[in-house]
Amino acid sequence: SQKIEQNSEALNIQEGKTATLTCNYTNYSPAYLQWYRQDPGRGPVFLLLIRENEKEKRKERLKVTFDTTLKQSLFHITASQPADSATYLCALDEAQADMRFGAGTRLTVKP
């Protein structure tokens, strides 16, 4: 069966450290993978998209990797800040099919 697993429900780190979130999938062949940030009681906000032929993508303090062999994407936030505390969702985008979302990882950055 198809599955999207985000490494853990919650991740706690200290301010200034790098947060690494994992998105693993099975029985999908995504052409694209997207990451979103969601704050409590709000809709998700699009952060980054990475294509299947791209290994890595960066945007300011964010870095995403995409390994289609391992069927895994890693999402890194460097020099994390308390304001980065939120739930982060990965979404798999197969061409001509619906986009599929993981359940999310709740990140807490402690001062």
Next chain:
Amino acid sequence: DGGITQSPKYLFRKEGQNVTLSCEQNLNHDAMYWYRQDPGQGLRLIYYSQIVNDFQKGDIAEGYSVSREKKESFPLTVTSAQKNPTAFYLCASSHDAWRRDGYTFGSGTRLTVV
């Protein structure tokens, strides 16, 4: 500023009632989507529309209905046939069906059955 507006923010439904959730966008996006979010689960697609006057069922369309009479609007009706409607409902849009700029989401409507 362009965006998606969902209303109301909170909605209470009595047993046997139909309720309609509003979703309006001024982004000139062609595609619009309705998702349901439950604790510990990924977003699940209810309905989507790629053009005006056309829409398709998602994974969990039973007990829901939609219309797309205008490009800007994609209302969702939760009917009495939906047995477990308590959830957080999210409307989203994308420039087109290819979604290469990602989705823009609204702020959501929290529906509770009383």
